[in-house]
Amino acid sequence: MRATSLAAGGLACAGAAMTIAAFAGGGQALPKPTPAHAVTTADRGAQVFIEQGCGSCHTFAPANARGGIGPDLALSLNGRTRAYVLQSIVAPNAEVAQGWNPDTMPGDYGQRIAPEDLVPLADYLLKGAE
Structure with missing residues (x-):
């Protein structure tokens, strides 16, 4: 009892x-929590940047990233096109940023990053490079 x-x-x-x-x-x-599909492109781009650890190598002020292995993305991507940024991610040796050595960035981000996440990432980087 x-x-x-x-x-x-x-x-x-x-x-x-x-x-x-x-x-x-x-x-x-x-x-109510925001549905996953309601995440904006800019938000998704920032998430991909973080998920992929881009800030461990690159400096990028919008993400408070201070990596020193690769170029400062806000400087090196300023005035560039989305096509250039996408190519720099999936084929980083195609055109290496001035003052940087080839083969520094891994060449497999085209396989690591889901295809639907590449454009949001590129757009996020371009927005931060304005």
């Missing part, structure tokens, strides 16, 4: 706590 009354008491306390929490919030519903 005692275990049953303890369990019932625990449920009553949990229910009371939930009620208090609801009223303490002013009766307002919590905001």
